[in-house]
Amino acid sequence: MDNVKKRKLKSLYIWHRYAGIVAALLALVLAVTGIALNHTQRLQLDQTFVQADWLLNWYDIELPEAKTGYQLDGHWVTQVGGKLYLDDTLVAEDASDLAGALAFTHYVAVAQSAQIRLLTYEGELIETLGSMHGVPSGIRQIAGKANDEVLIDTYQGYYLTDKDFLTWKKIDRPVSANWVQAQAVPEQLRVRLSQQTRAQELPMERVFLDLHSGRILGPWGPWVMDTAALLLMFLAISGCWIWMKQLFRKKRRNRRKSALLTK
């Protein structure tokens, strides 16, 4: 083999080696995240949330503020971001705007703009009432009446319902009503709920998907992973090329040897 050919092969070796080193790390990330994503349900990646502050900061997930709260016989109904809490218990993750809450002997009625949730004091859902149950949309305020009736103020007018929220009746504007007023949420509870809500914002599945696609590194991330893919393609081709070269060289050497022996 002449020197030029040797140098060429040597340089391909070197490129193959360097490309291998660079691609190895990225290939490892791709492989590990790929396996994990293939078993998302078994690993419960969609139900496990990131707790690490630095990662939440990396995703720009801010500490949500407790919007409004209603105090009921020592219990607090609070909305933090889109989540609804009864004291520290998360009761709904898709809460629309909180309009008020009323306490009854065995349960709590939480009025939101488009629905009413009936909850036990332990935070267990009794029933979610929506338009299907005759609940008018656009609820603004809620008020309890002396005879256990409930008054609702909506954008469509005023409605009266019984304490079981079974029947609804449209009424004229009431002369007086004791509308439930939002209150400032105690500082300790506010901080606790904000932190709790923030820690439920980012599922592990999202992180693994972003690691796999490279998006975790921002807009340039996918290009990094594309480079890794190109490097892997180069490795496959250069590896085959080097192997074939060696194979041909070996065969040629063997042929020469056998020719010399026959002489």
Next chain:
Amino acid sequence: MYRFRFGIAILIAMFMTTNPALARGIYQQPDVFLQETFPEGVPDPEVVWLTKSIRSAVEDILAHKPTALRIRYWRKQDRTAWILEEIGKEKPITTGVVINKGTLEKIKVLVFRESRGWEVRHDFYTDQFKGASLKQDHYLSQSIDGISGATLSVRALQKQARLALYLHQTQLSTP
């Protein structure tokens, strides 16, 4: 030209029948379903509280814990109507079920939110439930043919039918 138009019409028809986005939606408003069920006037709703014994049977039927502690229904003599929600794959399917004297009179998909399995709304499927009652083991008295590609929706509807029949039984003794 005629052939071209005919081809376009076929393509549109295929799109209309296969596009999942068009299959999703409200097929009947629940209040209209109730008015249709009780044309002489919809009775006031009543509720079934899922007490310990009822709850365990409901769990057995649904194969998961019920999402609420009470379920409402509408009753006139021995006829009850139920509007139930059960998740097919990811989103709830709202179904109206009418039970008359312990047998299923009608089941209708009211709101379908999933992207697949909407075929369960068709009469050729729901008609199979007519006349079904509940066996001792809380399964339906008659077999229901499935629909390929709609297994989870089929399962959800069967659970709703069984649940309505069971809850009807529990309430029938109540005056």
